[in-house]
Amino acid sequence: MAAVTSVFRPGLFNHKVAIVTGGGTGIGKAISSELLELGCSVVISSRKAEKLEAAAQEMRQKIPPSSPAIVTPLTCNIRSEDDVKALVSSVLNKYGRIDFLVNNGGGQFTSPAENMSSKGWNAVIDTNLTGTFHCCKEVYSAWMKQHGGVIINIIADMWKGFPGMAHTGAARSAVDNLTKSLSIEWAASGVRVNAVAPGTIFSKTAMDNYKELGPLLFTKSAKFNLAKRLGVPEEISSAVCFLLSPAASYISGATLRVDAGQSLYHSMWEVPDHNAWPQAPEGENLDALREVLNPKSKL
Numbered sequence: 001m002a003a004v005t006s007v008f009r010p011g012l013f014n015h016k017v018a019i020v021t022g023g024g025t026g027i028g029k030a031i032s033s034e035l036l037e038l039g040c041s042v043v044i045s046s047r048k049a050e051k052l053e054a055a056a057q058e059m060r061q062k063i064p065p066s067s068p069a070i071v072t073p074l075t076c077n078i079r080s081e082d083d084v085k086a087l088v089s090s091v092l093n094k095y096g097r098i099d100f101l102v103n104n105g106g107g108q109f110t111s112p113a114e115n116m117s118s119k120g121w122n123a124v125i126d127t128n129l130t131g132t133f134h135c136c137k138e139v140y141s142a143w144m145k146q147h148g149g150v151i152i153n154i155i156a157d158m159w160k161g162f163p164g165m166a167h168t169g170a171a172r173s174a175v176d177n178l179t180k181s182l183s184i185e186w187a188a189s190g191v192r193v194n195a196v197a198p199g200t201i202f203s204k205t206a207m208d209n210y211k212e213l214g215p216l217l218f219t220k221s222a223k224f225n226l227a228k229r230l231g232v233p234e235e236i237s238s239a240v241c242f243l244l245s246p247a248a249s250y251i252s253g254a255t256l257r258v259d260a261g262q263s264l265y266h267s268m269w270e271v272p273d274h275n276a277w278p279q280a281p282e283g284e285n286l287d288a289l290r291e292v293l294n295p296k297s298k299l
């Protein structure tokens with residue numbers, strides 16, 4: 001299978017430095033690989049050292065000889081503020097700059113809201129909302145406040161709510177709002193802050209997270225968008241690279257939906273037929289409606 005090649009100009013990000021959380025798998029791996037190809041050194045960061053090291057080895061093989069970029073794996077649990085401080089400090093010690101932050105690390109489990117424990121709810125909020133906040137705040141305070149930069153937050157298609165994953169819907173919606181607040185607060189430092197909201201994006205690692213339910217969730221999801229297929233991580237990466245690039249120099253506080261119209265289209269979640277809803281008030285309109293629904297009722 002041919003390797004995916006960036007549509008952007010080679011050297012576009014030469015000598016820039018990025019942190020990509022969750023950079024060793026799925027969407028983060030595609031983003032990191034494309035940045036490396038374009039000359040940007042990338043620190044890939046997540047909780048599991050072995051996975052990161054293997055991903056870094058694989059990426060090193062694919063960096064074109066023309067690219068000055070290097071890839072560094074560093075562990076960090078974004079839920080821990082101390083971990084995030086240590087990560088940012090290590091990156092500055094090693095590279096002396098941080099041009100880009102891509103807050104991609106995150107995830108959730110499926111569950112009806114009524115079955116979610118407080119611990120499970122908090123795990124998802126802490127990861128996706130608080131973890132993103134930790135990374136934004138630390139990178140800003142330690143570097144971007146004085147030097148500018150670009151931040152991209154990866155969120156999700158939660159625009160119509162997120163039944164079955166209410167915790168992540170709430171967290172990602174909050175990050176959409178956080179993106180706007182930070183873009184305003186940090187504008188005077190020359191920091192642009194944007195978000196990307198993916199539709200359903202297939203990767204083996206994303207699917208495996210849902211265990212035996214994974215193949216069904218992803219395959220079922222394929223028809224709920226205008227493309228009638230799943231997206232792949234490279235289709236998120238190109239949007240992220242665009243938003244990081246000078247081509248997006250007039251874009252901040254925005255969320256780009258990369259979902260083939262999934263958020264405009266109908267939801268996967270079926271509401272069963274039921275009679276539990278409050279009845280409509282009696283009156284001439286309800287009488288007329290009954291006649292339309294059941295013409296014989298007039299007889």
Ligand SMILES: CCCCCCCCC/C=C/C(=O)SCCNC(=O)CCNC(=O)[C@H](O)C(C)(C)COP(=O)(O)OP(=O)(O)OC[C@H]1O[C@@H](n2cnc3c(N)ncnc32)[C@H](O)[C@@H]1OP(=O)(O)O
Nearest residue numbers: 106107108109110117119120123124127164200206209217
């Ligand atoms: C239908 C919609 C269609 C939607 C249509 C389908 C669309 C698919 C779109 C795909 C979107 C993606 O994001 S795909 C990418 C997904 N990738 C990921 O999610 C990777 C990262 N995820 C994670 O690490 C986990 O999911 C996350 C919960 C966030 C953190 O887990 P940890 O084990 O590290 O967390 P801990 O602090 O130990 O807490 C774990 C607690 O969380 C709860 N918990 C964790 N997994 C659980 C599970 N499978 N079922 C119940 N509860 C669970 C329990 O309460 C656990 O406590 P105990 O009971 O005490 O153990």
Ligand SMILES: NC(=O)C1=CN([C@@H]2O[C@H](COP(=O)(O)OP(=O)(O)OC[C@H]3O[C@@H](n4cnc5c(N)ncnc54)[C@H](OP(=O)(O)O)[C@@H]3O)[C@@H](O)[C@H]2O)C=CC1
Nearest residue numbers: 022025026027046047048077078105106107200201205206
């Ligand atoms: N695939 C999809 O359809 C969609 C994905 N997204 C979001 O895109 C992002 C990437 O997901 P995707 O590539 O698909 O799935 P993956 O499961 O492959 O990626 C999730 C990544 O996040 C990392 N991560 C999870 N928790 C933490 C943490 N506490 N600290 C640091 N890193 C963490 C994981 O690494 P490790 O386990 O080593 O920590 C992993 O690399 C996630 O935020 C996901 O929720 C949004 C919408 C749709």
